[in-house]
Amino acid sequence: MSLAAGTDLSLLIRKLETIITVSDVERQAIERLPVTRRQLSAHQDIVRDGDHPKQCCLLLEGWAFRYKLLDEGKRQILSVHIPGDIPDLQSLHLPVMDHSLSTLTACTLAFIPHEAMLDLTRNHPGITAALWRDTLVDAAIFREWMTNIGRRSTLGRITHLFCEIYLKLHAMGLARDFACEMPLTQGDIADAIGVSNVHVNRVLQELRGQGLLTLQGQRLVIHDWDALTNRAEFDPAYLHQKRPPGP
Amino acid sequence: MTLSLQPVRIRTESSDEEGQLVMAEGLLVAILIQLSADHGAEAGHWFLEVGFGNLGYPRPAPFLDLTDALAWITTQAGQRSS
Numbered sequence: 001m002s003l004a005a006g007t008d009l010s011l012l013i014r015k016l017e018t019i020i021t022v023s024d025v026e027r028q029a030i031e032r033l034p035v036t037r038r039q040l041s042a043h044q045d046i047v048r049d050g051d052h053p054k055q056c057c058l059l060l061e062g063w064a065f066r067y068k069l070l071d072e073g074k075r076q077i078l079s080v081h082i083p084g085d086i087p088d089l090q091s092l093h094l095p096v097m098d099h100s101l102s103t104l105t106a107c108t109l110a111f112i113p114h115e116a117m118l119d120l121t122r123n124h125p126g127i128t129a130a131l132w133r134d135t136l137v138d139a140a141i142f143r144e145w146m147t148n149i150g151r152r153s154t155l156g157r158i159t160h161l162f163c164e165i166y167l168k169l170h171a172m173g174l175a176r177d178f179a180c181e182m183p184l185t186q187g188d189i190a191d192a193i194g195v196s197n198v199h200v201n202r203v204l205q206e207l208r209g210q211g212l213l214t215l216q217g218q219r220l221v222i223h224d225w226d227a228l229t230n231r232a233e234f235d236p237a238y239l240h241q242k243r244p245p246g247p
Numbered sequence: 248m249t250l251s252l253q254p255v256r257i258r259t260e261s262s263d264e265e266g267q268l269v270m271a272e273g274l275l276v277a278i279l280i281q282l283s284a285d286h287g288a289e290a291g292h293w294f295l296e297v298g299f300g301n302l303g304y305p306r307p308a309p310f311l312d313l314t315d316a317l318a319w320i321t322t323q324a325g326q327r328s329s
Contacts, residue, residue, distance in 0.1 A: 072305050196306055198282065198294050202261035205285050 015084035020130045035110040046101045053091045055111045062107030077192035140238040157193035159232035182220035
């Protein structure tokens with residue numbers, strides 16, 4: 001555990017810049033946030049269902065996911081998070097966690113005390129609006145996941161998830177040329193889209209066979225973006241990205 | 248409860264094709280399918296492709312062999328649905 005350098009918070013600024021134009025004053029206020037940097041290994045809970053957190057975390061490196069556990073160990077993955085996200089931001093105003101947050105890969109996190117975050121939002125309405133907007137986009141993503149799980153085929157669900165993750169990474173400058181890191185295992189994908197591992201494996205073979213994408217060694221390569229978005233019925237409007245979508 | 252099997256080929260649009268209809272006293276209760284070589288370490292295992300009634304949930308992991316699959320179906324079918 002160590003104090004984070006101001007450069008860590010530049011990731012939060014970069015994230016907010018995908019939403020708003022950040023002024024110099026706002027930038028300085030963010031860089032003054034007192035944060036504590038921690039490294040966690042893969043598959044470690046960051047915060048658990050029922051916890052009353054006093055801080056929230058900015059993801060600096062690695063991927064994380066929100067989830068709920070059902071009886072008999074069944075797990076539903078609720079969302080996937082990449083560097084620049086604050087996946088437990090809602091704990092700022094909702095005192096009890098109603099789900100858990102875990103690392104997917106080894107992660108570096110910057111923990112920001114709620115009090116400091118509240119001060120920032122009290123004093124900088126532009127930042128408050130950006131965080132609010134980010135929360136609304138989060139809700140839009142949940143609506144899309146609900147549609148995905150409820151009404152799309154397994155192939156539609158997987159391709160939609162890949163399109164979404166690629167565009168989120170691309171917006172943060174973490175992916176380009178239709179290729180990105182993909183640390184989700186087949187089991188993780190199955191738990192995110194509500195099907196069995198067997199069905200995920202079948203669809204990945206089919207997608208590979210059709211030449212749409214390759215998923216190998218934790219790397220996703222999209223060979224035909226237009227065909228993939230067509231198969232997924234993917235309309236990026238729900239991501240509300242400031243820059244025009246597209247790789 | 249007595250289970251009986253009836254071999255069947257299934258169109259899954261994948262290399263998994265060899266299946267078994269599982270009947271319990273004349274009623275179709277489940278469809279099992281043997282996983283192909285495309286499934287790596289689980290190749291040859293039996294997957295519950297479809298379970299009817301209370302065999303629909305929870306979805307079990309693929310079974311090592313048909314004996315294990317039928318034992319699970321017998322236990323599960325004997326329980327009231329929750």
